[in-house]
Amino acid sequence: MHDLDPHTQQINLWIALSGFEPTFSGTLGKVGYGCTVIEDEFYILDEEGEDVINPDLILSSESEEHALLIECKSLKINSDQIQRYLRVEGNESNIVLQGLINNISASDISAEVLLSSFDDLSGKDIPEEISIVHFRRDPGSGLSVWNLDENKIKEPSASAVFPINHHPNEPLPSGHYPFDIYESDKEAMVSAVFSSVISLAVQEGEIKLDDVLDRTHPYWDKIGDAKQKELSDRVERTFLELRKAGLDQYLKKIAGTNGKEWKVVSRTIQAVKDRTDFYIERTIAELPQARLDHDAWSANDTNDSDEDIGVAED
Amino acid sequence: MLSAFNDRLQNNYSDLLEDTELSPGENMLKTAVVESNIPPLEVFEKEEVDRVREVDQNLHLFKWTTGNSGSDWFFLDTHDKRFWIFYSLSKSNFFGDAMREIVTSEGAGLDRLWLPRGQIERIGEMGAYEGVKISYGANDVFPEEFIKENLEFSDLNIDGSGSSSKNLYEILKQTEKLDPFLALSRIQIRREIDGDFVRERVTNEGMFTTRGGTNIRLHISTVEQIKEQYAQMLNAIESNHIIGATSREHGARPQGAPIIIKFSREVHDVEEFLSYIVNAKNPFRLWGHTRKISASAYKVDGVDMHNGDKIAIEMAPDWMRLYLYDGACGNTALRLFTNLQQYYDPAAELIYHNNNSHTR
Numbered sequence: 001m002h003d004l005d006p007h008t009q010q011i012n013l014w015i016a017l018s019g020f021e022p023t024f025s026g027t028l029g030k031v032g033y034g035c036t037v038i039e040d041e042f043y044i045l046d047e048e049g050e051d052v053i054n055p056d057l058i059l060s061s062e063s064e065e066h067a068l069l070i071e072c073k074s075l076k077i078n079s080d081q082i083q084r085y086l087r088v089e090g091n092e093s094n095i096v097l098q099g100l101i102n103n104i105s106a107s108d109i110s111a112e113v114l115l116s117s118f119d120d121l122s123g124k125d126i127p128e129e130i131s132i133v134h135f136r137r138d139p140g141s142g143l144s145v146w147n148l149d150e151n152k153i154k155e156p157s158a159s160a161v162f163p164i165n166h167h168p169n170e171p172l173p174s175g176h177y178p179f180d181i182y183e184s185d186k187e188a189m190v191s192a193v194f195s196s197v198i199s200l201a202v203q204e205g206e207i208k209l210d211d212v213l214d215r216t217h218p219y220w221d222k223i224g225d226a227k228q229k230e231l232s233d234r235v236e237r238t239f240l241e242l243r244k245a246g247l248d249q250y251l252k253k254i255a256g257t258n259g260k261e262w263k264v265v266s267r268t269i270q271a272v273k274d275r276t277d278f279y280i281e282r283t284i285a286e287l288p289q290a291r292l293d294h295d296a297w298s299a300n301d302t303n304d305s306d307e308d309i310g311v312a313e314d
Numbered sequence: 315m316l317s318a319f320n321d322r323l324q325n326n327y328s329d330l331l332e333d334t335e336l337s338p339g340e341n342m343l344k345t346a347v348v349e350s351n352i353p354p355l356e357v358f359e360k361e362e363v364d365r366v367r368e369v370d371q372n373l374h375l376f377k378w379t380t381g382n383s384g385s386d387w388f389f390l391d392t393h394d395k396r397f398w399i400f401y402s403l404s405k406s407n408f409f410g411d412a413m414r415e416i417v418t419s420e421g422a423g424l425d426r427l428w429l430p431r432g433q434i435e436r437i438g439e440m441g442a443y444e445g446v447k448i449s450y451g452a453n454d455v456f457p458e459e460f461i462k463e464n465l466e467f468s469d470l471n472i473d474g475s476g477s478s479s480k481n482l483y484e485i486l487k488q489t490e491k492l493d494p495f496l497a498l499s500r501i502q503i504r505r506e507i508d509g510d511f512v513r514e515r516v517t518n519e520g521m522f523t524t525r526g527g528t529n530i531r532l533h534i535s536t537v538e539q540i541k542e543q544y545a546q547m548l549n550a551i552e553s554n555h556i557i558g559a560t561s562r563e564h565g566a567r568p569q570g571a572p573i574i575i576k577f578s579r580e581v582h583d584v585e586e587f588l589s590y591i592v593n594a595k596n597p598f599r600l601w602g603h604t605r606k607i608s609a610s611a612y613k614v615d616g617v618d619m620h621n622g623d624k625i626a627i628e629m630a631p632d633w634m635r636l637y638l639y640d641g642a643c644g645n646t647a648l649r650l651f652t653n654l655q656q657y658y659d660p661a662a663e664l665i666y667h668n669n670n671s672h673t674r
Contacts, residue, residue, distance in 0.1 A: 003607060003608075015568045016571075019568070019571045020554065020570075020571040020667045021571060022574050022665050023572075023574050023630070023633055023635055025573075033643055034567075035567065035568050036421065036562070036564050036565075037564055037565035037566070037567070038565045038567075038568070039563075039565055040564040040565035042564070044414050075350055087341075088317075098564070099562075099563040099564055100563075100564045100565070139609060161454075161653050167630075168608075168609065168612045169608070169609060169611065169630055169631060170611060170630040170631055170632075171607050171608050171611035171612075171613065171628040171629070172607075172608075173572070173628070173634075174567055174607070174613065174628065175572060175626045175628065175635070175637035176557060178615075178626070187605060190616075191605065192601045192626075193616040194603060194615065194623075194628075195602060195603070195615040195616050195617050195624050196624055198601065198617045198622075199617045199622050199623065199624040200622075201620035201622075202617065202619065202621075202622030203621070203623075214640070215624055215639065215640075215641075216561040218557065218558045218566075218568075218569075218639070219559045219566050219642060221561075222559055222561045222562075222565060222566035223565065223566070251582075262418060262619075265619060266594070266595075266619075268595040269601050269619055270553070270594055272594075272601065273593065273594045276601075277603070280603055281590060297434065
């Protein structure tokens with residue numbers, strides 16, 4: 001069974017909770033919350049000095065003039081980070097003035113920091129000013145999402161949507177933010193790159209790295225520079241490994257049809273289908289461990305560094 | 315064009331009324347609505363087209379040569395750039411072959427309409443029923459063993475005609491064990507407005523055969539109305555269900571939500587089910603990598619090989635979440651849904667967001 005990393009899964013869950021999700025829960029969306037920012041930072045500057053705040057997401061409600069600054073956590077809590085988050089209170093206008101939210105005025109906005117986790121944060125002595133939402137998965141009872149009593153969400157309409165329960169047989173939404181740079185996301189990443197490459201071969205006839213990136217991850221070029229580079233390196237390396245595993249010959253055949261010769265495409269995609277699991281497993285095996293500070297992902301570190309990434313004949 | 319079609323319409327009707335067969339060369343008017351993502355003139359560059367006459371900027375007459383059914387003429391109305399309308403007075407086998415060739419030869423550029431059961435029923439409400447056709451074909455997709463374990467019917471074909479066909483359809487729908495297998499593939503109606511009438515046969519692929527009438531404008535209005543209903547559905551899907559992210563001054567804003575296909579009967583073995591759907595074969599033409607993501611749920615990262623759209627599917631025993639990614643066409647969702655109705659579960663529902671209401 002292959003799951004996403006808990007951090008990546010949480011990003012997907014918060015997007016789903018603020019959207020249209022009849023098979024999960026769009027309850028925050030129904031009470032007016034929309035997801036406005038993913039993975040960016042803003043500054044707090046006051047008499048105590050300057051701090052950088054980078055929540056994973058901001059959910060905001062125009063009608064309640066309120067923002068939830070959401071940090072998706074594991075069990076590890078950084079006390080410096082908590083101290084920085086406590087400084088949001090009294091400096092909420094910065095969220096608007098620095099352009100993170102534009103549908104609420106700087107003078108009217110209220111905000112709170114919310115930590116979410118698949119791990120139990122209840123014993124971590126987190127100040128009550130910071131809200132905590134716990135995602136708990138149980139093979140028997142499914143996913144339950146609840147707001148800890150000691151760290152209640154302050155805005156009543158958002159607080160009222162919890163708890164949320166999700167049936168155990170039903171998959172959690174994972175298609176919004178398809179993967180991140182974590183080891184557990186590797187299969188999701190390879191699978192997403194693979195389908196992007198086949199899609200481009202059918203539709204475009206040529207495959208450029210930027211197009212693979214655009215088609216593989218909707219957020220890759222809209223988040224911080226460091227993460228962009230990490231994602232780009234991983235996608236490039238994955239594409240290279242898929243080709244090395246033998247996909248190249250089929251990509252060229254599909255690309256040559258311009259999507260108009262179903263008989264040729266059909267024969268070719270049948271051959272790819274028979275080897276899909278092999279390509280995925282082989283590629284995963286060839287990829288480095290997914291450590292954040294690892295430079296092994298660079299496609300230029302492989303023996304094929306001088307090989308053109310595209311299959312197009314220029 | 316309208317005058318010629320009108321004469322044919324009236325002649326067809328009197329022939330059918332008096333002789334129950336058409337005079338030689340008096341083929342019925344046939345019409346097809348096609349969803350387009352290419353500039354109108356591109357189709358005229360095909361080698362199968364040997365003559366083109368421009369009637370006006372958005373109306374052309376052209377001759378198409380098929381592989382096996384000879385040549386004949388079409389009028390092509392491209393006033394609506396997204397939905398083109400092809401008209402022809404050709405024989406039905408030529409028309410069917412030519413339309414299939416026109417649509418498939420353009421790869422991702424052209425597609426037929428994919429009218430789900432609910433849409434065909436709405437067409438039925440436009441007039442009085444004169445016929446219904448049920449074509450359920452699980453045995454075209456699933457092996458005998460799967461059908462034996464999961465379905466009461468391997469196939470079901472019912473062709474009812476006449477004014478009692480509405481009663482027939484209603485009785486079939488009220489039959490608990492039959493209703494989930496009523497894959498409505500065609501309907502015939504008689505539509506009357508202001509003393510004029512038209513008799514239409516409409517398939518779930520957006521193909522019309524006009525079996526007679528008194529005023530061609532009533533046919534045109536029928537086609538336009540069905541086209542408009544379909545366009546609204548497609549527009550709602552494309553406005554609300556294309557997954558992506560919009561750049562902002564800081565970060566990005568998520569866009570779109572998955573579309574839901576809710577089954578009327580539980581899929582006992584999701585992995586096996588997907589192996590027949592995501593196998594790169596007709597009729598679904600879906601390719602992808604399937605992986606288990608929870609005890610009985612699976613995820614597919616794949617491609618709709620009809621047009622190359624990248625998709626993802628998350629499937630539980632009761633439903634399927636379909637993610638269409640940036641650049642995808644809404645017709646991809648309607649094609650998958652209509653095919654699932656035709657070959658597995660005609661009572662399945664499509665749940666999508668339609669501005670402030672959720673439509674099934």
